[in-house]
Amino acid sequence: QKEVEQNSGPLSVPEGAIASLNCTYSDRGSQSFFWYRQYSGKSPELIMFIYSNGDKEDGRFTAQLNKASQYVSLLIRDSQPSDSATYLCAVTHSSASKIIFGSGTRLSIRP
Amino acid sequence: DADVTQTPRNRITKTGKRIMLECSQTKGHDRMYWYRQDPGLGLRLIYYSFDVKDINKGEISDGYSVSRQAQAKFSLSLESAIPNQTALYFCATSKGSSYNEQFFGPGTRLTVL
Numbered sequence: 001q002k003e004v005e006q007n008s009g010p011l012s013v014p015e016g017a018i019a020s021l022n023c024t025y026s027d028r029g030s031q032s033f034f035w036y037r038q039y040s041g042k043s044p045e046l047i048m049f050i051y052s053n054g055d056k057e058d059g060r061f062t063a064q065l066n067k068a069s070q071y072v073s074l075l076i077r078d079s080q081p082s083d084s085a086t087y088l089c090a091v092t093h094s095s096a097s098k099i100i101f102g103s104g105t106r107l108s109i110r111p
Numbered sequence: 112d113a114d115v116t117q118t119p120r121n122r123i124t125k126t127g128k129r130i131m132l133e134c135s136q137t138k139g140h141d142r143m144y145w146y147r148q149d150p151g152l153g154l155r156l157i158y159y160s161f162d163v164k165d166i167n168k169g170e171i172s173d174g175y176s177v178s179r180q181a182q183a184k185f186s187l188s189l190e191s192a193i194p195n196q197t198a199l200y201f202c203a204t205s206k207g208s209s210y211n212e213q214f215f216g217p218g219t220r221l222t223v224l
Contacts, residue, residue, distance in 0.1 A: 008151070034212060043201055043215040044154070088153065092211050097161075098144075098169070099213055103153035 006102035019076040021105050023089030032092040033072045037085045079109045115216035123222045130189040132219050134202030142205040143185040147198040192223040
């Protein structure tokens with residue numbers, strides 16, 4: 001079992017709709033959770049981080065964390081073509097020394 | 112703007128050659144990391160350093176070595192490059208807070224023929 005799992009996609013969402021990206025992790029001691037966006041050939045860019053159960057909103061983005069279910073998600077409201085990218089879920093190892101990345105979900109927003 | 116830079120951005124080399132990839136940062140962060148990214152495999156940690164005197168192996172350190180010359184500089188070396196080291200390499204930094212969010216450089220695309 002991978003430490004951080006994501007569906008590779010592609011996930012196709014119509015413009016203006018809500019895109020929902022999901023991630024599960026195996027280390028129950030994980031403390032911090034991150035979502036990165038990566039355009040093809042570019043470096044990962046931090047979008048959001050969350051460390052408490054519940055929701056955290058930033059503009060069109062909402063991160064949701066459920067530690068009991070070991071599940072973290074990212075919602076993108078009013079999806080735009082510029083949101084088309086690969087989204088990487090990352091989890092801080094319980095030792096807090098490093099981050100473990102999922103392999104990413106490719107999101108495509110269709111006009 | 113405080114930033115993370117990598118040189119070179121692209122490199123093509125031959126099997127058996129020694130290669131050095133360099134990373135510099137002006138963010139003032141203590142922690143620095145080297146990752147490689149291969150299609151479908153996500154980001155894999157090669158080495159990380161929490162300060163100038165601290166070097167740690169990641170999950171795929173074989174065939175690589177690193178040097179932390181200063182707080183702001185962290186270099187990755189391939190002593191004898193092989194074709195399966197062809198990948199996109201990223202340097203990242205973090206402040207060392209308990210949340211440990213990382214910030215990435217632009218990447219180096221390395222091709223080993």
